[in-house]
Amino acid sequence: MNAKDQPRGGDIRPTIALLVRLQETELEIRKLRHELAGVDQRVAALEAGLHGERAALEAVRERLQQIGARNRSLESDLKDFQAKIEHSREKLRGVKTNKEYQSGLKEIEDLTAMTARVEDEMLALMEEAEAAQRDLREREATLKSRTAEIEAEKAVVLEEAERSRLRLQELEGRSRELAAQIPEAVLGRFRRVQGAKKDGVAVAPVTGAVCRGCNVNIPPQMYNELQRRDRLQNCPNCERIVYWKEDDDRPE
Protein backbone atom coordinates (compact mmCIF):
# COMPACT_ATOMS: atom_id res chain seq x y z
CA MET A 1 0.00 0.00 0.00
CA ASN A 2 2.52 2.58 1.20
CA ALA A 3 5.17 1.53 -1.31
CA LYS A 4 2.71 1.73 -4.18
CA ASP A 5 1.85 5.27 -3.15
CA GLN A 6 5.44 6.41 -3.25
CA PRO A 7 6.32 8.65 -6.17
CA ARG A 8 8.04 6.72 -8.87
CA GLY A 9 11.53 7.70 -9.93
CA GLY A 10 13.06 7.13 -13.32
CA ASP A 11 14.42 3.90 -14.66
CA ILE A 12 17.06 2.69 -12.23
CA ARG A 13 18.61 0.25 -14.68
CA PRO A 14 21.51 2.51 -15.75
CA THR A 15 22.38 3.19 -12.10
CA ILE A 16 22.21 -0.52 -11.27
CA ALA A 17 24.42 -1.29 -14.26
CA LEU A 18 27.00 1.23 -12.99
CA LEU A 19 26.84 -0.20 -9.46
CA VAL A 20 27.28 -3.73 -10.78
CA ARG A 21 30.29 -2.70 -12.86
CA LEU A 22 31.75 -0.76 -9.95
CA GLN A 23 31.31 -3.78 -7.72
CA GLU A 24 32.93 -6.14 -10.23
CA THR A 25 35.86 -3.75 -10.61
CA GLU A 26 36.28 -3.34 -6.89
CA LEU A 27 36.02 -7.07 -6.19
CA GLU A 28 38.85 -7.63 -8.65
CA ILE A 29 40.82 -4.84 -6.96
CA ARG A 30 40.28 -6.61 -3.63
CA LYS A 31 41.52 -9.89 -5.07
CA LEU A 32 44.61 -8.28 -6.62
CA ARG A 33 45.46 -6.42 -3.42
CA HIS A 34 45.18 -9.68 -1.51
CA GLU A 35 47.43 -11.44 -4.02
CA LEU A 36 50.00 -8.63 -3.93
CA ALA A 37 50.02 -8.72 -0.15
CA GLY A 38 51.06 -12.38 -0.40
CA VAL A 39 53.97 -11.79 -2.81
CA ASP A 40 56.62 -11.11 -0.14
CA GLN A 41 55.54 -14.24 1.69
CA ARG A 42 55.73 -16.33 -1.48
CA VAL A 43 59.25 -15.05 -2.19
CA ALA A 44 60.30 -15.70 1.42
CA ALA A 45 58.87 -19.24 1.21
CA LEU A 46 60.88 -19.90 -1.95
CA GLU A 47 64.07 -18.67 -0.30
CA ALA A 48 63.31 -20.71 2.81
CA GLY A 49 63.41 -23.80 0.60
CA LEU A 50 67.19 -23.29 0.37
CA HIS A 51 67.79 -22.83 4.09
CA GLY A 52 67.73 -26.56 4.80
CA GLU A 53 70.19 -27.33 2.01
CA ARG A 54 72.55 -24.54 3.05
CA ALA A 55 72.46 -25.76 6.66
CA ALA A 56 73.22 -29.35 5.60
CA LEU A 57 76.15 -28.11 3.53
CA GLU A 58 77.47 -26.10 6.48
CA ALA A 59 77.19 -29.17 8.72
CA VAL A 60 79.37 -31.19 6.31
CA ARG A 61 81.96 -28.38 6.14
CA GLU A 62 82.00 -28.18 9.91
CA ARG A 63 82.49 -31.93 10.21
CA LEU A 64 85.44 -31.76 7.81
CA GLN A 65 87.02 -29.09 9.98
CA GLN A 66 86.51 -31.23 13.09
CA ILE A 67 88.11 -34.19 11.32
CA GLY A 68 91.09 -32.01 10.36
CA ALA A 69 91.53 -30.80 13.93
CA ARG A 70 91.21 -34.31 15.38
CA ASN A 71 93.71 -35.59 12.84
CA ARG A 72 96.29 -32.98 13.80
CA SER A 73 95.87 -33.84 17.45
CA LEU A 74 96.29 -37.58 16.68
CA GLU A 75 99.41 -36.90 14.61
CA SER A 76 100.91 -35.10 17.55
CA ASP A 77 99.96 -38.04 19.85
CA LEU A 78 101.60 -40.38 17.39
CA LYS A 79 104.88 -38.43 17.45
CA ASP A 80 104.70 -38.35 21.21
CA PHE A 81 104.22 -42.15 21.45
CA GLN A 82 107.07 -42.77 18.99
CA ALA A 83 109.40 -40.58 21.03
CA LYS A 84 108.37 -42.45 24.19
CA ILE A 85 108.93 -45.83 22.51
CA GLU A 86 112.43 -44.66 21.45
CA HIS A 87 113.12 -43.53 24.98
CA SER A 88 111.91 -46.85 26.47
CA ARG A 89 114.08 -48.84 24.05
CA GLU A 90 117.10 -46.79 25.06
CA LYS A 91 116.33 -47.36 28.74
CA LEU A 92 115.98 -51.08 28.11
CA ARG A 93 119.57 -51.34 26.94
CA GLY A 94 120.85 -50.12 30.30
CA VAL A 95 118.59 -52.12 32.67
CA LYS A 96 120.18 -54.16 35.45
CA THR A 97 117.37 -56.45 36.68
CA ASN A 98 114.90 -58.75 35.02
CA LYS A 99 112.09 -56.85 36.74
CA GLU A 100 113.26 -53.59 35.17
CA TYR A 101 113.55 -55.36 31.83
CA GLN A 102 110.01 -56.77 32.04
CA SER A 103 108.60 -53.40 33.03
CA GLY A 104 110.44 -51.74 30.12
CA LEU A 105 109.01 -54.28 27.70
CA LYS A 106 105.49 -53.69 29.10
CA GLU A 107 105.90 -49.95 28.59
CA ILE A 108 106.86 -50.45 24.92
CA GLU A 109 103.99 -52.90 24.44
CA ASP A 110 101.47 -50.43 25.87
CA LEU A 111 102.79 -47.57 23.76
CA THR A 112 102.68 -49.75 20.64
CA ALA A 113 99.06 -50.67 21.36
CA MET A 114 98.20 -46.98 21.83
CA THR A 115 99.96 -46.16 18.55
CA ALA A 116 97.90 -48.82 16.77
CA ARG A 117 94.67 -47.40 18.20
CA VAL A 118 95.61 -43.90 17.04
CA GLU A 119 96.50 -45.20 13.58
CA ASP A 120 93.14 -47.02 13.37
CA GLU A 121 91.29 -43.86 14.29
CA MET A 122 93.28 -41.83 11.74
CA LEU A 123 92.43 -44.33 9.04
CA ALA A 124 88.73 -44.21 9.93
CA LEU A 125 88.87 -40.40 9.91
CA MET A 126 90.53 -40.39 6.51
CA GLU A 127 87.75 -42.57 5.09
CA GLU A 128 85.12 -40.38 6.69
CA ALA A 129 86.79 -37.25 5.31
CA GLU A 130 86.82 -38.70 1.79
CA ALA A 131 83.11 -39.53 2.01
CA ALA A 132 82.39 -36.07 3.43
CA GLN A 133 84.30 -34.44 0.56
CA ARG A 134 82.21 -36.36 -1.97
CA ASP A 135 79.04 -35.42 -0.07
CA LEU A 136 80.16 -31.79 -0.01
CA ARG A 137 80.73 -31.67 -3.76
CA GLU A 138 77.30 -33.22 -4.41
CA ARG A 139 75.59 -30.85 -2.03
CA GLU A 140 77.34 -27.85 -3.57
CA ALA A 141 76.18 -28.90 -7.03
CA THR A 142 72.60 -29.48 -5.81
CA LEU A 143 72.52 -26.15 -4.02
CA LYS A 144 73.78 -24.39 -7.12
CA SER A 145 71.07 -25.85 -9.35
CA ARG A 146 68.35 -25.39 -6.69
CA THR A 147 69.40 -21.75 -6.29
CA ALA A 148 69.08 -21.24 -10.03
CA GLU A 149 65.62 -22.88 -10.03
CA ILE A 150 64.44 -20.76 -7.13
CA GLU A 151 65.78 -17.57 -8.68
CA ALA A 152 63.79 -18.43 -11.82
CA GLU A 153 60.63 -19.09 -9.77
CA LYS A 154 61.14 -15.84 -7.90
CA ALA A 155 61.47 -13.98 -11.18
CA VAL A 156 58.12 -15.44 -12.32
CA VAL A 157 56.41 -14.44 -9.06
CA LEU A 158 57.82 -10.91 -9.26
CA GLU A 159 56.86 -10.58 -12.90
CA GLU A 160 53.30 -11.69 -12.09
CA ALA A 161 53.23 -9.18 -9.25
CA GLU A 162 54.32 -6.44 -11.61
CA ARG A 163 51.51 -7.34 -14.01
CA SER A 164 49.05 -7.38 -11.09
CA ARG A 165 50.24 -3.94 -10.01
CA LEU A 166 49.65 -2.54 -13.50
CA ARG A 167 46.22 -4.18 -13.67
CA LEU A 168 45.43 -2.79 -10.23
CA GLN A 169 46.28 0.74 -11.34
CA GLU A 170 44.04 0.32 -14.37
CA LEU A 171 41.16 -1.02 -12.23
CA GLU A 172 41.56 1.75 -9.66
CA GLY A 173 41.25 4.28 -12.48
CA ARG A 174 38.14 2.52 -13.78
CA SER A 175 36.64 2.39 -10.31
CA ARG A 176 37.10 6.16 -9.90
CA GLU A 177 35.53 6.80 -13.31
CA LEU A 178 32.53 4.59 -12.54
CA ALA A 179 32.06 6.07 -9.07
CA ALA A 180 32.07 9.57 -10.59
CA GLN A 181 29.07 8.63 -12.74
CA ILE A 182 26.96 7.43 -9.82
CA PRO A 183 24.76 9.93 -7.92
CA GLU A 184 26.40 10.76 -4.59
CA ALA A 185 23.52 9.54 -2.42
CA VAL A 186 23.42 6.18 -4.24
CA LEU A 187 27.19 5.81 -4.01
CA GLY A 188 27.01 6.62 -0.29
CA ARG A 189 24.39 3.92 0.16
CA PHE A 190 26.52 1.46 -1.79
CA ARG A 191 29.65 2.31 0.26
CA ARG A 192 27.82 1.87 3.57
CA VAL A 193 26.66 -1.64 2.67
CA GLN A 194 30.04 -2.48 1.12
CA GLY A 195 31.82 -1.44 4.32
CA ALA A 196 29.54 -3.67 6.38
CA LYS A 197 29.98 -6.81 4.23
CA LYS A 198 33.00 -9.01 4.65
CA ASP A 199 32.78 -10.18 1.04
CA GLY A 200 32.55 -6.59 -0.21
CA VAL A 201 29.36 -7.44 -2.12
CA ALA A 202 26.96 -4.52 -1.77
CA VAL A 203 24.66 -5.06 -4.73
CA ALA A 204 22.95 -8.35 -5.54
CA PRO A 205 20.44 -9.58 -8.10
CA VAL A 206 17.11 -11.06 -7.15
CA THR A 207 16.11 -14.10 -9.15
CA GLY A 208 13.17 -16.37 -8.47
CA ALA A 209 12.17 -13.96 -5.65
CA VAL A 210 15.38 -14.82 -3.83
CA CYS A 211 18.12 -12.31 -2.95
CA ARG A 212 21.31 -13.79 -4.38
CA GLY A 213 23.36 -11.87 -1.84
CA CYS A 214 21.98 -13.87 1.11
CA ASN A 215 19.73 -16.50 -0.54
CA VAL A 216 16.70 -15.44 1.45
CA ASN A 217 13.25 -14.85 -0.09
CA ILE A 218 12.13 -11.31 -0.83
CA PRO A 219 8.62 -10.54 0.53
CA PRO A 220 6.03 -10.72 -2.32
CA GLN A 221 5.07 -7.07 -2.21
CA MET A 222 8.66 -5.90 -2.38
CA TYR A 223 9.27 -8.40 -5.13
CA ASN A 224 6.48 -6.80 -7.17
CA GLU A 225 7.97 -3.37 -6.54
CA LEU A 226 11.39 -4.53 -7.59
CA GLN A 227 10.00 -5.53 -10.96
CA ARG A 228 8.99 -1.93 -11.62
CA ARG A 229 12.67 -0.96 -11.47
CA ASP A 230 11.88 2.61 -10.56
CA ARG A 231 13.67 2.91 -7.23
CA LEU A 232 16.57 1.35 -5.38
CA GLN A 233 15.68 -1.17 -2.72
CA ASN A 234 17.68 -2.94 -0.06
CA CYS A 235 17.23 -6.60 0.83
CA PRO A 236 15.32 -6.70 4.15
CA ASN A 237 17.55 -9.56 5.28
CA CYS A 238 21.12 -8.68 4.24
CA GLU A 239 20.59 -4.99 3.42
CA ARG A 240 22.40 -5.26 0.11
CA ILE A 241 21.08 -3.11 -2.73
CA VAL A 242 18.97 -5.51 -4.77
CA TYR A 243 17.64 -5.45 -8.31
CA TRP A 244 15.34 -7.69 -10.28
CA LYS A 245 17.10 -9.81 -12.83
CA GLU A 246 14.54 -10.76 -15.43
CA ASP A 247 16.48 -13.25 -17.51
CA ASP A 248 17.02 -15.72 -14.73
CA ASP A 249 13.58 -15.32 -13.20
CA ARG A 250 11.28 -18.28 -12.93
CA PRO A 251 8.22 -18.09 -15.15
CA GLU A 252 5.07 -17.38 -13.15
Ligand SMILES: [Zn+2]
Ligand atom coordinates in the same frame (compact mmCIF):
# COMPACT_ATOMS: atom_id res chain seq x y z
ZN1 LIG B 1 19.79 -10.38 0.84
